[in-house]
Amino acid sequence: MNSYHLDHLQYLEAEAIHVMREVAAEFDRPALLFSGGKDSICLLRLAEKAFRPSDIPMPFLNVDTGHHFPELNEFRDRRAQQLGAKLIVRKVEDAISKGIAIPSPGEISRNRLQIPTLLAAIEEFRFDCCIGGARRDEEKARAKERFFSFRDGFGQWDPKNQRPEIWNLYNARVNPGENMRVFPLSNWTEMDVWEYIRKENLEVPMIYFSHRRKCVRRHGQWLPVNDLVPPRNGERVEELVVRVRTIGDIISTGMVESRADSVDDIIAEIAAARVTERGSRADDKAGDAAMEDRKKAGYF
Amino acid sequence: MHPIEILRFNTCGSVDDGKSTLIGRLLYDSKNLMEDQLEALERSADITGGGQINLANLTDGLRAEREQGITIDVAYRYFATPRRKFIVADTPGHVQYTRNMVTGASTANLSIVLVDARQGVIEQSRRHTYISALLGIPHLVIAVNKMDLVDWSRERFRExxxxxxxxxxxLDVFRDVKFIPISALNGDNVVEFSKHTPWYEGPTLLGHLENVHIASDWNLSAFRFPVQWVNRPNNPRDPKLHDFRGFSGQIAGGIVKIGQKVMVLPGGLRSTVKDIWIYDGSLQEAFCPQPVTLVLEHDIDVSRGDMIIGRENLPGMSTDLHARVCWMHTHPLQRGKKYFLKHTTQTVQAVITDIEDRINVSTFEPEPDAPELALNDIGEIRLKTSKPLIFDGYATNRLTGSFILIEPGANATAGAGMLFPPMEIVKPEYNDFAI
Known part of the structure; x- marks a missing residue:
């Protein structure tokens, strides 16, 4: 292999930076969705690489379900401040009290309610583009997703009628009221994300590393015990050495038993893993088309 | 650690040739399938498949696809072996979905055309091979599938x-073509060698994917830098950056070095590369397809859509274009129609001045006097643009030789264009370095 050759991480980085700069050049009011999770942490480094020495030319946006891990929100706020970026947080709680998001009777999960909250934020700030950290390898409906994913005036995704995406020529044209979701990490895998975190020496929230936590066994996974997830009758609380592999809400994210306490350990663990990262998310197990249905409605 | 390269490939074949099954088999046999994915497969087998696991369900991710048992849209899959990482575009085989094949093939290093051993070459096989050639994919694999159904006949394979x-x-564009007899369903010659084909001496499919030489698939001979974004910090904290003015973009061809003399088109102004900025420092040189920020010696007017080039191997520059186009929209392409045309980082207006022919993709013969190009048609057209394009022939450079056409209104991506080599190259108006 000669020196004029990119390895896999350099290739993926080049592709993602190109996508980021297309967004900055083609849209009037873009935003970057930043949750503090591992994928969006990579997005921030890519944004730095795409735009420095200038400021990152877009605010960060996060939809707070009210069920976030507190460690994640702390990290999110600190990282945005370090980068000198404007962070906009919109809460599902507020969307419910304003009647924008309407819970069904007995609905505890905030997963579905994120969608109207996000769409209301897009409308409020008139964002014409949101960059997200979703990856095609996460889930099979996502495998059909474009880099530039068009959403109509209702925020809907129409999977059967997507714009063809050819070469690296992204069609970024939208009419007023329509918007685009852009996914620079489309071609990254979970392994690529961690290898990039290692290569760039990126800080990640501590809950990705092994720690002691009280858990209960429910629906075949270990859920973290907290105010929102109290132990039920007959459930035994166990203190385990665990970490999170993927971060969703605190009420649905399964903890995995792990002694991985460095990025190297995590990479070794993923290499040996026999389940996908989404295997620990109850929200994706709701049915064969759970993700497709949420995406059609405006989920990112 | 040995650096790992990415190989991008696409699979094409007609309905029921077993594309999705083949990808499922590659993932399964190379141990890239996880337990929860297998569980999900088993769940859907119990519900819809009478208990039989269907590897195609791995890639057919949309509900309508599972209901109809067909692949509607390009699905991307990822797997890795210790030698390489793979990005797979699973492209549908239906005639009406040819646009998806063009999509999947546009970024591929290698194309796998699947053929049913019982049927042999059918119209679809010729179409898929033709499109792979049209898109300039350097490496081709013909996977002769369902060999178990022709008793592993060596004669049939040769036929x-x-x-x-x-x-x-x-079609004279492929750098290499490999024929492999397989059974995707049973896994023969996919990852493991088959015991049924002692007469076959080539590699398994995965073995070939791991070893085919792709290092020279990018153009490294002529420097091309479409300016993507002008990088000018507002109120930088570092006083050294007060006058910083860089041009960010991805190198679309060749190599650039500090000190190199360059020209900015279409204006024709000349300067020298002062710095090649990346986030964590400067580079002495950079190459296609690296993203960089160039700083020039002189304070000249440069904006998005301009192209910075080297002094040798000059590109074409014209508002009159000749291209092959694959049409992807239900509204046909017609003479006199206007579109937005996106080429590198510039979007201009374009009008179709002529349709020279439509290609019969079964015979590869041009059919002249085509009144229009309908969805999935391929033809030669001439266009005129509102501003000059700075371009190369597609066969020379896929990045500077390609464009898309966007229909005004709903902004649908309506066509994919591949430019013929320029009739004349850029003629610099003055030869001396002068500002």
Whole structure:
């Protein structure tokens, strides 16, 4: 292999930076969705690489379900401040009290309610583009997703009628009221994300590393015990050495038993893993088309 | 640690040739399938498949696809072996979905055309091979599938190879072509060698994917830098950056070095590369397809859509274009129609001045006097643009030789264009370095 050759991480980085700069050049009011999770942490480094020495030319946006891990929100706020970026947080709680998001009777999960909250934020700030950290390898409906994913005036995704995406020529044209979701990490895998975190020496929230936590066994996974997830009758609380592999809400994210306490350990663990990262998310197990249905409605 | 490269490939074949099954098999046998994915497969097998696991369900991710048992849209899959990482575009085989194949093939290093051993070469096989050639994919694999259903006949395999070799020379673009007898369903010659084909001496499919030489698939001979974004910090904290003015973009061809003399088109102004900025420092040189920020010696007017080039191997520059186009929209392409045309980082207006022919993709013969190009048609057209494009022939450079057409209104991506080599190259108006 000669020196004029990119390895896999350099290739993926080049592709993602190109996508980021297309967004900055083609849209009037873009935003970057930043949750503090591992994928969006990579997005921030890519944004730095795409735009420095200038400021990152877009605010960060996060939809707070009210069920976030507190460690994640702390990290999110600190990282945005370090980068000198404007962070906009919109809460599902507020969307419910304003009647924008309407819970069904007995609905505890905030997963579905994120969608109207996000769409209301897009409308409020008139964002014409949101960059997200979703990856095609996460889930099979996502495998059909474009880099530039068009959403109509209702925020809907129409999977059967997507714009063809050819070469690296992204069609970024939208009419007023329509918007685009852009996914620079489309071609990254979970392994690529961690290898990039290692290569760039990126800080990640501590809950990705092994720690002691009280858990209960429910629906075949270990859920973290907290105010929102109290132990039920007959459930035994166990203190385990665990970490999170993927971060969703605190009420649905399964903890995995792990002694991985460095990025190297995590990479070794993923290499040996026999389940996908989404295997620990109850929200994706709701049915064969759970993700497709949420995406059609405006989920990112 | 040995650096790992990415190989991008696409699979094409007609309905029921077993594309999705083949990808499922590659993932399964190379141990890239996880337990929860297998569980999900088993769940859907119990519900819809009478208990039989269907590897195609791995890639058919949309509900309508599972209901109809077909692949509607390009699905991307990822797997890795210790030698390489793979990005797979699973492209549908239906005639009406040819646009998806163009999409999947546009970024591929290698194309796998699947053929049913019982049927041999059919119209779809010729179409898929033609499109792979049209898109300039350097490496081709003909996977002769369902060999178990023809009793692993060496004669049948040879017959099919001969059928291909009758027309392959006319497509003359592939750097290498490999024929492999397989059974995707049973896994023969996919990851493991088959015990049924002692007469076959080539590699398994995965073995070939791991070893085919792709290092020279990018153009490294002529420097091309479409300016993507002008990088000018507002109120930088570092006083050294007060006058910083860089041009960010991805190198679309060749190599650039500090000190190199360059020209900015279409204006024709000349300067020298002062710095090649990346986030964590400067580079002495950079190459295609690296993203960089160039700083020039002189404070000249440069904006998005301009192209910075080297002094040798000059590109074409014209508002009159000649291209092959694959049409992807239900509204046909017609003479006199206007579109937005996106080429590198510039979007201009374009009008169709002529449709020279439509290609019959079964015979590869041009059919002149085509009144229009309908969805999935491929033809030669002439266009006129509102501003000049700075371009190369597609065969020379896929990045500077390609464009898309966007229909005004709903902004649908309506066509994919591949430019013929320029009739004349840029003629610099003055030869001396002068500002």
């Amino acid at each position: 099919i190879r001969d059928q291909f070799e009758d027309f392959l020379p006319r």
